Amino acid sequence: MQFKVYYVKDMLNGYRTPAFKASDYTEVGIIEAFDAGDLFTQMNVVEGDELPVKMGIRSMSCGDVAVDMATGKAYFCAPVGWEQVTPSV
Numbered sequence: 001m002q003f004k005v006y007y008v009k010d011m012l013n014g015y016r017t018p019a020f021k022a023s024d025y026t027e028v029g030i031i032e033a034f035d036a037g038d039l040f041t042q043m044n045v046v047e048g049d050e051l052p053v054k055m056g057i058r059s060m061s062c063g064d065v066a067v068d069m070a071t072g073k074a075y076f077c078a079p080v081g082w083e084q085v086t087p088s089v
Contacts, residue, residue: 001032001033001034001035001068001069001070002030002031002032002033002068002069002070003030003031003033003036003039003066003067003068003069004027004029004030004066004067004069005027005028005029005030005031005039005043005060005064005065005066005067006020006022006025006026006027006028006064006065006066006067007025007026007028007057007058007060007061007064008024008025008061008063008064008065009024009025009026010024011061011063019085019086019087019088020065020067020074020076020085020086020087020088021087021088022087025064025065028055028057029055030069031043031051036066036075036082039060039066040060040077043059043060044059044060045059060077061077062077062078062079063076063077064076064077065077065085066082074086074087
């Protein structure tokens with residue numbers, strides 16, 4: 001699967017489940033992963049040589065969004081797991 005990853009610009013909003021408004025996010029890139037759980041694992045730094053280190057970005061956190069490129073569905077990284085969100089204008 002491919003996910004387009006967006007990081008929330010305002011980390012204080014990271015614990016709210018918003019309607020996904022792209023202007024509130026920074027597009028990180030398109031990442032290949034088995035599923036959203038694998039995406040989260042890939043986008044976090046543990047040993048220091050993971051994908052975020054190579055990309056020069058922070059680890060994925062609450063409030064960030066992953067869009068499934070095949071379905072167009074957007075998922076909000078919640079404090080526990082993922083929640084589907086609706087894109088808004």
